[in-house]
Amino acid sequence: MMAQLYAVYCFQAKGTVQWIAGMSRNTKGTSRRSRGLRSGSTGRAGSAIPIDARLKRQFQRRLLNWYREYGRDLPWRRTTDPYKILVSEVMLQQTQVDRVIPKYHEFLSRYPTVRDLAAADPEEVRQTWYPLGYNIRPYRLHSIACETVARYGGEIPREPEQLQSLKGIGRYTAGAVRSFAFNEDAPILDTNVMRVLHRVFIGHGDPRAFKGRLWQMSEALIPKGKGYDFNQAIMDFGAMVCTARNPYCLLCPMREFCRAYPVSSSPVRRRDHE
Numbered sequence: 001m002m003a004q005l006y007a008v009y010c011f012q013a014k015g016t017v018q019w020i021a022g023m024s025r026n027t028k029g030t031s032r033r034s035r036g037l038r039s040g041s042t043g044r045a046g047s048a049i050p051i052d053a054r055l056k057r058q059f060q061r062r063l064l065n066w067y068r069e070y071g072r073d074l075p076w077r078r079t080t081d082p083y084k085i086l087v088s089e090v091m092l093q094q095t096q097v098d099r100v101i102p103k104y105h106e107f108l109s110r111y112p113t114v115r116d117l118a119a120a121d122p123e124e125v126r127q128t129w130y131p132l133g134y135n136i137r138p139y140r141l142h143s144i145a146c147e148t149v150a151r152y153g154g155e156i157p158r159e160p161e162q163l164q165s166l167k168g169i170g171r172y173t174a175g176a177v178r179s180f181a182f183n184e185d186a187p188i189l190d191t192n193v194m195r196v197l198h199r200v201f202i203g204h205g206d207p208r209a210f211k212g213r214l215w216q217m218s219e220a221l222i223p224k225g226k227g228y229d230f231n232q233a234i235m236d237f238g239a240m241v242c243t244a245r246n247p248y249c250l251l252c253p254m255r256e257f258c259r260a261y262p263v264s265s266s267p268v269r270r271r272d273h274e
């Protein structure tokens with residue numbers, strides 16, 4: 001326990017420190033035997049991965065309880081404007097939250113609406129984007145804004161087919177806009193979400209081999225009418241608890257039934273939203 005707490009203070013952001021402090025007060029020992037739900041599913045890459053109804057409810061409840069207490073307060077969670085949410089999602093691709101926050105504010109003060117962005121010079125947009133990197137993103141965002149004005153009168157569409165028809169918006173970004181802006185029960189699957197679902201419900205092999213099944217799982221697990229909270233919660237959980245390296249398994253609310261428990265370390269992969 002002391003080693004984990006030390007690691008937290010060395011490497012984690014303030015929100016995670018708060019989470020650890022809270023969870024460490026509530027932690028009880030977890031034996032392998034207590035994970036009786038391990039026998040629930042098949043887990044082969046090409047086969048169905050049914051989720052036991054009780055396990056599904058436990059996962060949903062524990063995740064949402066954890067999020068209510070420890071979820072991060074992020075600026076794009078204070079808006080339902082689909083344009084602002086789209087900007088945040090594009091910025092978050094391959095980039096850490098703490099680097100995105102100041103640029104998110106600066107970008108939106110310069111281009112407060114889709115129309116403002118569409119009317120801007122693409123080169124100026126790229127300069128405003130600096131130093132976030134991956135410079136294809138400001139051009140893509142500008143092109144999405146132009147297409148949105150031309151085809152949808154400046155309103156970001158909410159239908160998945162329309163969203164994904166905009167060049168630069170893939171399945172993940174469409175799901176994020178639908179759930180965070182339009183409060184729909186739309187699934188998302190980025191690297192964080194994939195890692196959490198793969199560890200909890202599969203526990204072996206390469207998560208990428210299960211991608212199609214994990215998309216199905218991401219959709220099936222959303223409690224009806226709670227797509228917004230559930231998706232925000234699982235992203236925070238992947239960023240703060242079930243991290244790529246050194247996840248906090250001993251303090252984790254899923255440890256009783258997690259198929260990967262305990263994980264000591266795993267390689268970090270690039271964030272891949274689509």
Ligand code: SF4
Binds near residue numbers: 248253254
């Ligand atoms: S027990 Fe560990 S691997 Fe499983 S969900 Fe929790 S942090 Fe992730």
